[in-house]
Every structure is written in structure tokens, then in C-alpha cells.
Amino acid sequence: MLRLPRFRYLRPQSVAEAADLMAEHGEQAMLVAGGTDLLPKMKRGQMEAEILVGLGHLAELRQLERSDDGGLRIGAGVTLSQIVHDAALARLYPGYVRAAALVSSPALRNAGTIGGNLCVDTRCNFYDQSYEWRMAVGFCMKKDGDICRVAPASKRCRAIASSDTAPAAMALGATVTLVSSAGRREVPVSALYEDDGQFYLAKAADEIIESIQLPAATDWSSSYVKVRRRGSIDFPLAGVAVALKAAGPVIEEGRIVITAVASRPLDVSEAAEPLVGCTLASLLEGQRDELLTGVAASAARPAKPLDNADLHYVWRKQMTRRGVEQAVREAATALLARSA
Amino acid sequence: MNLSPATHDGQALHVVGKPLPRVEAVGKVTGGTLYADDIDLSGLLHCKLLRSHHAHARVLSIDTSSALAVPGVVAVITGQDLPARYGIMPTCEDEVALEHEKVRFVGDPVAAVAAVDEAAALAGCRAIRVEYDPLEAVESIEQALLSPGSEPIHDYAGPANIHRLAALEFGDVEAGFARADHIREDVFFFEGNTHLPMEQHSATAQAANGHVTLWSSTQNPHYVQRILASVLDLPMGHVRVVAAPHGGGFGGKCDPFSHEIVVCKLAMLTGRPVKCTLTREEVFYTHRGRHPVLMWVRTGVDASGRICAMHFRTALDGGAYGSYGPASTLYTGALQTTTYAIPAYRFEGARVFTNKAPCGPKRGHGTPQPRFALEVHLDKIAEEIGLDPVELRRRNYVKPFTRTVNWLRITSCGLEEVTDRVLEASRESRRERRPGHGVGFAVSSYMCGAGLPIYWNKLPHSECVINVGRGGVTLFCGATDIGQGSDSVLATVAAEELGLSPGDIRLVTGDTGLTPVDLGSYSSRVTFMAGNAARMAASRMRELIVAAVAEEEGCAPSEIEVREGKIGRLMFEEAAVLAEERLGTLSSHGSYSPPADIGGRYKGSGVGPSPAYSYSAAVVDLDADHCTGEVHVNKVWLAHDIGRAINELAVRGQVEGGVYMALGEALMEAQVYRDGLHKQPSMLDYKSLTFLEMPEVETILVETVDPEGPYGAKEVGQGPLLPVIPAVVSAVHDALGVWVDEVPVTPEKILKALDARAKGKEGRFGPKSFPDVPYPPLVKVTPPDAAAAAL
Numbered sequence A: 001m002l003r004l005p006r007f008r009y010l011r012p013q014s015v016a017e018a019a020d021l022m023a024e025h026g027e028q029a030m031l032v033a034g035g036t037d038l039l040p041k042m043k044r045g046q047m048e049a050e051i052l053v054g055l056g057h058l059a060e061l062r063q064l065e066r067s068d069d070g071g072l073r074i075g076a077g078v079t080l081s082q083i084v085h086d087a088a089l090a091r092l093y094p095g096y097v098r099a100a101a102l103v104s105s106p107a108l109r110n111a112g113t114i115g116g117n118l119c120v121d122t123r124c125n126f127y128d129q130s131y132e133w134r135m136a137v138g139f140c141m142k143k144d145g146d147i148c149r150v151a152p153a154s155k156r157c158r159a160i161a162s163s164d165t166a167p168a169a170m171a172l173g174a175t176v177t178l179v180s181s182a183g184r185r186e187v188p189v190s191a192l193y194e195d196d197g198q199f200y201l202a203k204a205a206d207e208i209i210e211s212i213q214l215p216a217a218t219d220w221s222s223s224y225v226k227v228r229r230r231g232s233i234d235f236p237l238a239g240v241a242v243a244l245k246a247a248g249p250v251i252e253e254g255r256i257v258i259t260a261v262a263s264r265p266l267d268v269s270e271a272a273e274p275l276v277g278c279t280l281a282s283l284l285e286g287q288r289d290e291l292l293t294g295v296a297a298s299a300a301r302p303a304k305p306l307d308n309a310d311l312h313y314v315w316r317k318q319m320t321r322r323g324v325e326q327a328v329r330e331a332a333t334a335l336l337a338r339s340a
Numbered sequence B: 001m002n003l004s005p006a007t008h009d010g011q012a013l014h015v016v017g018k019p020l021p022r023v024e025a026v027g028k029v030t031g032g033t034l035y036a037d038d039i040d041l042s043g044l045l046h047c048k049l050l051r052s053h054h055a056h057a058r059v060l061s062i063d064t065s066s067a068l069a070v071p072g073v074v075a076v077i078t079g080q081d082l083p084a085r086y087g088i089m090p091t092c093e094d095e096v097a098l099e100h101e102k103v104r105f106v107g108d109p110v111a112a113v114a115a116v117d118e119a120a121a122l123a124g125c126r127a128i129r130v131e132y133d134p135l136e137a138v139e140s141i142e143q144a145l146l147s148p149g150s151e152p153i154h155d156y157a158g159p160a161n162i163h164r165l166a167a168l169e170f171g172d173v174e175a176g177f178a179r180a181d182h183i184r185e186d187v188f189f190f191e192g193n194t195h196l197p198m199e200q201h202s203a204t205a206q207a208a209n210g211h212v213t214l215w216s217s218t219q220n221p222h223y224v225q226r227i228l229a230s231v232l233d234l235p236m237g238h239v240r241v242v243a244a245p246h247g248g249g250f251g252g253k254c255d256p257f258s259h260e261i262v263v264c265k266l267a268m269l270t271g272r273p274v275k276c277t278l279t280r281e282e283v284f285y286t287h288r289g290r291h292p293v294l295m296w297v298r299t300g301v302d303a304s305g306r307i308c309a310m311h312f313r314t315a316l317d318g319g320a321y322g323s324y325g326p327a328s329t330l331y332t333g334a335l336q337t338t339t340y341a342i343p344a345y346r347f348e349g350a351r352v353f354t355n356k357a358p359c360g361p362k363r364g365h366g367t368p369q370p371r372f373a374l375e376v377h378l379d380k381i382a383e384e385i386g387l388d389p390v391e392l393r394r395r396n397y398v399k400p401f402t403r404t405v406n407w408l409r410i411t412s413c414g415l416e417e418v419t420d421r422v423l424e425a426s427r428e429s430r431r432e433r434r435p436g437h438g439v440g441f442a443v444s445s446y447m448c449g450a451g452l453p454i455y456w457n458k459l460p461h462s463e464c465v466i467n468v469g470r471g472g473v474t475l476f477c478g479a480t481d482i483g484q485g486s487d488s489v490l491a492t493v494a495a496e497e498l499g500l501s502p503g504d505i506r507l508v509t510g511d512t513g514l515t516p517v518d519l520g521s522y523s524s525r526v527t528f529m530a531g532n533a534a535r536m537a538a539s540r541m542r543e544l545i546v547a548a549v550a551e552e553e554g555c556a557p558s559e560i561e562v563r564e565g566k567i568g569r570l571m572f573e574e575a576a577v578l579a580e581e582r583l584g585t586l587s588s589h590g591s592y593s594p595p596a597d598i599g600g601r602y603k604g605s606g607v608g609p610s611p612a613y614s615y616s617a618a619v620v621d622l623d624a625d626h627c628t629g630e631v632h633v634n635k636v637w638l639a640h641d642i643g644r645a646i647n648e649l650a651v652r653g654q655v656e657g658g659v660y661m662a663l664g665e666a667l668m669e670a671q672v673y674r675d676g677l678h679k680q681p682s683m684l685d686y687k688s689l690t691f692l693e694m695p696e697v698e699t700i701l702v703e704t705v706d707p708e709g710p711y712g713a714k715e716v717g718q719g720p721l722l723p724v725i726p727a728v729v730s731a732v733h734d735a736l737g738v739w740v741d742e743v744p745v746t747p748e749k750i751l752k753a754l755d756a757r758a759k760g761k762e763g764r765f766g767p768k769s770f771p772d773v774p775y776p777p778l779v780k781v782t783p784p785d786a787a788a789a790a791l
């Protein structure tokens, strides 16, 4: 068995105290919530924090409350399982709940949090390996080395954005509240990410995600399609989140976010523009298949999967296109059901 | 001693055949079982191995001085401390516990550190400085054969890295092809995969007074004992190997391993017990799993679909060491004839070395690869000549009590029955058709124990002692329960003979210091061989006690009934006391040696013969998506000729486990390398089925009551895996009309085959050609004549 290296575990009494501890200990410290991403990576020497500041026990991070605008504010410490088992949430934000339900496995979802999921490390099969393995193949720039093994000409790391809930949250237009000893700010989820596998988070290392805000879902429905080898446990090989708005039979607005095909979730909502004005029925009855194929092709265009995950990268790109078609159909079906 | 298989001396069976929970089940499901890694001894040291980071390199120097300075480190050893070469097969002793001259794959152990805890041992390993001179690495069969410029992996294999060659011909193959109306050739590839047991290997050794005891998660304590004695230079009687309760083997714990030898040596040097438990990643390197095999097959059939001749060629990617390789090579050619009556058969096989983790035996050892090729090849022939694939097979099925062209003795054979039953059970599903829906069928057969031991000796293959006294009934046998349920089989057999229930039998198994020999848990041999030995010992014990009771009662022994805890009118315990009063210590023994005439007498004839063969037939029902290439298996029907189920519940468990493993191999499992390194040595990234991919399995047991199996029993541990893989390939073809001639059948391969068809080419994905292999001249073997062929 791989053993955890030694570290100090600090147990703050509040988010404010956690923020102070992060400020105090600087680069030596990392936040930990469920630990389902961080701890296995520490065992493999991918992360080497000397101090972990625990968040999982903080009740103030586990609140779920309606906001004034009819949206929802979810504490970052809420577990994926709680999200999955919340029926009201599933009605309002089916895409987000679906994404949470497709993360890893039941046991990991019981421990894993939505805050941790937004920050989940980018993945690459040259990097998600033991220290000994990485030493044998030669370290890469994401950890301990200086070149990229997948794309040796690349100046940056091309590890894969692998959070399932991040694209779903982006498609909803969600925001996060960040807290640090310097203060508090609210930014769109999309502003959390950089297209860089190594420095994939745009927030400061000591900023704590306190909550995620999902805007009111009136007239919206959403969906999430995850491509992977098996029905459980596997990270996404491609992910597509779609949100569609239709008060009546006609689509008024659409958003598409694709993930696991770049180092950040990609907002490709422009590709959804041809959907505006389409009736839900025409889309679902197969009269607009060509249009949908076109939407899928342009949505998947920026997808640049590389040979650093399971299955073939060409297949992953193909599946991204298909995922877009499927996700649009699913969101449209939900809207049609609601209007009927 | 002649025991009738069908009944117990004319009486009905009482516990044999009952679906009883396994004797060790409660401990396993409640967490009570102590596995090898649970062993804790006072003063225990922990060992870690330093492994090579190079696929192929000369070791120039190893400097352990700074490792010894690491706090907590107690001892460091290298190859110089353990120079003796060894190997499971006497013909290829090409391993050392720690390499100090040359490393041959990433993961090859070069040094070992014992320390007060694992962290210190690991720190010690990282402090060792090894200087390497990297050599060109060989990564594939073709590269091994075609790169004479680079340094050979083993000197004894020569520049083409050929470990083993075989070329055999039975009957006149050219004449067979000459009279064929239709001839077809195909090429197939089976990617290698690994065992993936839940339990990582673990071994703990203790040394005192010139004796060494090793507790290990091994399948073969006897062979490990033998090799330890030789490598440690100790008398065999001073080495005791105990097979700890097992968390899964599947063939991956059949070889003697570096970590087993190393902990013994370290225990001898330090005087303290030493443990080594491998990480999951190390288990992937330790491997000894399924060989990647390239196959070429040419078959001629007459107008009615009867096989006239077959020519089968294989090339195995053996990885870095010999392991069971010579046997693996011959197994790729041996069992084609146990399902089909092939009148003229030529087999040419080769195993090459590559700089990858060594391959060896995995469930079905050497036969799933050719079985996949053979069954799919027959499907293609059937399609080409317009014959139903089941009918084509039936026309060629072997008959019970015959001898094959390569001299294998077939006794009970339920091929027809398993075919009928599996087709009957799946009839509805085969009728219902929708786009992308497919159904596939295949059959197979497997051995009930290898006819010959790994090293040449004439001793019994299995021995058993039963003592009866104040401690109750204790059965001693070297057999090792690796999860296949062999302890339950032994207890059930003894209970049946003694009129008791399995829970009444105390078992002492898999301990070379306490039990008589059993060769090990491999080649599906334990139920057949140890079961027969146990039956003989138990029936002898019964005779002793019955005779004493008959004498006391003044009646004939045949009048004494043995059942439900009683011997005649006496309780078993009372009867045992009576017998002990008269005879002294009550002890009986039994042993089993396979019959001598079950195979041929040619070079290479040692692989294939078995006292009996099990038979399986599978139907796989699946949906395949022509857009994504994804496959969803809906249901598998598996009919298995078990001879007789000694414990029906355990048999069904083995069938389901075999189907599970087969589907993993058919659809996703692959031991893939990149840049000389295992690409995904973790359970997350090496893909095998989860609960969600596992379909319903309908198991149908056919009981042909083998004349020599214990109560007629045959094997189930390996056979049911075999037909599932070709049935999946066949079902994919049925669903989409394309052939994927390479296992695993991934979405990408299916799409490539569909794409080829869309471009007007053959709708197929698979290898295009078979390499030039310098096979030796054929050894021509005269097949049995008509009189010998009908037993």
C-alpha cells in the first residue's frame, strides 16, 4: 500500500480562521475538504503540503439556502452525495445534479465536496502516477520536471480539466464566493480557471471557496453528458454541459460548456446560437438534425484532446460532438416536459 | 483402491452436491480472516525493494552506503547476497532475486532494504545509488524477432530473443489440406492483461536455528519451498512455507518471487522477522499474467464442414523472464483438439523475450488466446460456406472416451449437452432482434489438473492425511485455497465419507511444514487431485472405524450405515473412541497420481494431458453502438460440464467469476506499455469491469459424472472464462457486421472496422500479417490408430 507522508493537520473553527491560517503558512499549506483528490495525490508525491488546513468539519460551509433572486447558495463543504439526493435541486438544476451524480463512486461522493470538486487537480496519465513511475519516465513540468511529456513542444502543461460539476455550474451562469484574509469577492465560476494544466486555478492559493451561487432557473433547463469507459469511478474523457432557456415552445437562449478536452472547461456558448428560435419539438422530432450536427461540430471545434488519458484522443473528440447533440436533446426534452 | 464416482459404495450422497456456504466464508465476509499482510510478529522489520527505472540496462555499480545511514534502516542487500539463479521451470532458471548485472524491465528488483517501518525502508531505497548503462529496449514481438543489432535480453535466447520454439505435426497436414474443399486463413492478436487480484502479494519470514518459515500469499507453497531451499542453500526440511489465507491469485501467485526470497534472506541476516507487502503498482510489475499472442490459423474443411486439417501458429510476447513460458507456449497449441476432432494438426509456437514485466500463467494459462482465435476463425468459415456456426462446430465435436490426434485422452465430455442447454436457455434472446443487437456463441474445454508436475518427479501429485482423536477429525493436505473453494471441497469430501458435515472437519492446508505435499493451486487440479486423495484417506478412515463398530456389534461391516453423524448406532465420536481403543492412533492417508496413459510420448507431450477435461459453452447477448463503438453486454448464458458439482454454490460462484474476468479481457483489460513503461499500473487506470458493466449471468450446470473425478467431479476454476471472449467478438460481429480480430474489443477498434467497411474495404480491425518466425523443423508424431483413438 502507498502510505501518506507525514503532515500537520490544522482544524480551524471558522472559515475566517482557516483564511488566517492559510495566510500565515503560505506556500507550505493547502486546504483540504473531503480529501478524495488531495490525499491520493499526496501518497503519490504529486503534492507535498506540510500543513493541511481542514474545511470538512465546518458547519458554516455546509449550508444550503435560497437567495433573494430565487437562486440557490450552496456551501462549498456540501458533499456530492447531498447534492445528488436533493430532489428539489434535481428539478431545478438537473444538469448540475447529474454532473455531481457522475463523479467517481458512491463512497467517494459521500466524502467529496462541491468546493473540492471545483478545484480538483487537472489530470494527465504522465502525471497521475507514483513518484517512482514519474522518476522512471522522467519528471514533467507539472511536478518536479521541466518539459511536457505529451506535447514536448508545448510551453505549458496540457493536463486535462477534470471536474464534472465545473462545466455544469458554468452553463448555469453560477458564481463562487471566495474568502481570504484579504477579504471576500464573488466571481463567475468561469473566472476560476486558466487554460494551463499546471496553474489551472485563477484564484489565489489562499482563497477559500465559501459557496457557489446558482442563479434562478426559471424557464431554464440543463443537462450533462459524461464520456468515459465505465459507468462509475472514471474521470471524464469528455464532458458536455448544456443549459437551454425556453418560456414557451421556442428556445430563447442556449449555453454549452465542454470539459476534459482542454486544461480548463471551455465555454462554447456561441456555438449554441443557431438553436435560438428553434422550437423544442422540431429539435426533438428530428427536423433540425442538420442544424444540431452543425452546432455540435462548432461546439466541439476548440476541443483539443491529447494522448494523455484513457482511450484514443480522436475518439474523445468524436464523442465530444456526440455529447453535445445528446446534451442538447436532453435539455430540450426536459423543457418540453415542463411546458407540457 | 477403486471408488465408484457416482455414489459412495452404492449409497446416496449426503453432503456432496449440496449448495452449502463455503467453510471459510464467514471469516472472509466479517473481516476475521487474517491474510498475509495481517501477520504481525514481535520485532517485525519491513522491507521495500528498489526497482529498476530502466527497461533494459547493464548495472555498473550499486552503492548502498548512504542507505545504511538512513535512520531506521537495519539491513540492505543486493544481488551479491543472493546470487543463485532460479526459475519455476527447470529449463529456464533465468531469474535472480535481485539483479546486479543487468535489469530487463522497469520494475526489476535490484536491492532490498529492511527497516523498522515502511517509510524508513522506502527512504533507504531512495538513498541507494545505482549506476546504469542503458541498453536498447525491445517492446514488441516483431521488434524482438527483427532487431538482431541490439543486445539480446538473455544470452541463452540469442539475438532474436527467442525463448522457446515448438513445431509439431500430428498426421498428414498437407494431405488434409489437399482433400479440403474450402481453406481459410486468419490472423488474430490477443493483447496481454493481468490478474488483478484484490490482495497484493505479501510475505513474512522468520528464521531461527537454521530453519526458515515463510508466510506468503502464494498459490504453490511446495514449489516456493523447493526454490527457497535451493536459493538460500538450506536443506528442504529446514524451509517451511505456509500459504496464508488468500485474497486472490488467478495464476499471479504461482511463481517464486523476489520479495519472498528477499524477506527470508533478510530474516536470516538480521535475526528478526521481515515482511514485504507489494504496492498495487508493484503487483503490476510482478505480473506473470496473460501473454500477448499473435496467431495465424489456416483450416481446411470438406463440403460438409468437417475439418480436414488445421495449421496453427502462435508468437507469444513473454516479457523479461522465462516463468512458465515453455508451458505457456505449448498451451497455445495443445487444447484446440479437445473440442474438435482435427484429423491432421500442425502447431508452431514461439515465445520471445521483451523488456516488459514477465508474463506467465493466468486463468486458462495459454489457452484463452488460441481459443478466441479458433472460435472466431470457425465462425468465419461457417459464414463463408453458408453453414450455421453451431452446426459447423457440432459436426466437428470430439466424442467422449476417445483419443485426440495429439494423443490427449478424452473421458467424459458434455460438449453436446452444454451446447443444447445454453442454446435452449438463450432461445428467446436470440430471437429478438433490433439494430445493434448481437448474439454470439462459442465453446471451449479445459484441463482438470496438469498430467505432469513442473519439475520431473514420480511422487504423487497430491497427498492427504486424516487423523481422528480427541481433537475431532483433522485433515492435512498441501492444497491451497486461493478463493476457488478448495478447502470446502476437501471438507465436503471427508464429511461425505465419514457421515459428517463439512463444518466438522478441521483443515490444515497449504503448509509445507505440517501437511503432506500437494503441488499447488494451478491448472485447475485441486478438486480432481486433492479431492481424490482426500476421498481415499477419508474412506480408509471410515473403513477402520466401521470395522471396529462391526466387530463390537458382531455384524458385517457392510451392515453398518455411515450417515448424519453416526456410525451404525453409535455417535461418530463414540465409534472413533471404540476404534482407537482397538487400533491405537487413528490415522489414514490417501494420495493421487494421474494415470500414465493420458498423453503421448513425444517431445512437448507433457503439456495438455489431464485426467479429465471440463467443457463450457457460452452465449453472449449485447448491444453495440455503431456511432460510438461502445458495447453493452446484456446477459451471458454459460453452460458448464462440471462432471459433478461437489458444492453447487461454489461452482456457480466460479462460473460467475470466470465470466466477469472474461468480459474484462474481451472489452477493456490490457497491459499496455509506453516508452518502455507500464502505461497504467493502477486500479483506476487499468480498466476492468465495475458492477455496472457486469451483466446478469445464467449458469447451467451439466453433470457428466467423470469416471475418475472425485464423485465424478471436474474443474470449474478456469474453463468458464474461455468461451466468453470469442462469444463477445462473435456477438459484436452479429450486431454490426464487422470483425474485431484483436482483443480487447475497444470502441475505437469497432469504429475503425466500421470505417474500413464504409470505405469499401473489409469490415475488420486486426493484425494484417504474421511475422516470419524461424520455427524449427517439424517433429512428426504419428496419431493414435483407430483402435487407440476409441478408448
Ligand SMILES: Cc1cc2nc3c(=O)[nH]c(=O)nc-3n(C[C@H](O)[C@H](O)[C@H](O)COP(=O)(O)OP(=O)(O)OC[C@H]3O[C@@H](n4cnc5c(N)ncnc54)[C@H](O)[C@@H]3O)c2cc1C
Pocket: A030, A031, A032, A033, A034, A035, A036, A037, A038, A039, A040, A055, A076, A077, A080, A102, A103, A104, A105, A108, A111, A112, A113, A114, A115, A116, A117, A118, A119, A120, A121, A162, A163, A164, A165, A207, A208, A209, A210, A233, A234, A235, A236, B684
Ligand atoms: C478514484 C477516483 C475517481 C474520481 N472520479 C472523479 C470524477 O469522475 N469526476 C470528478 O470531478 N472528480 C473525481 N474524483 C476527484 C474527487 O473525488 C472529487 O473531485 C471531489 O469532489 C473532490 O472533493 P474533496 O472535498 O474530496 O476535495 P479535496 O481532495 O479535499 O480537495 C481537492 C482540491 O480542492 C481544494 N479545496 C477543497 N475545498 C476547497 C475550498 N472550499 N476552497 C478552495 N479550495 C478547496 C484542495 O486544496 C485541493 O486542492 C475522483 C477521485 C478518485 C480518488
Ligand code: SF4
Pocket: A123, A124, A125, A126, A127, A140, A141, A142, A143, A147, A148, A149, A150, A151, A156, A157, A158, A159, A197, A198, A308
Ligand atoms: S500535460 Fe505535460 S506537463 Fe502536464 S502533466 Fe502531462 S506530461 Fe506533465
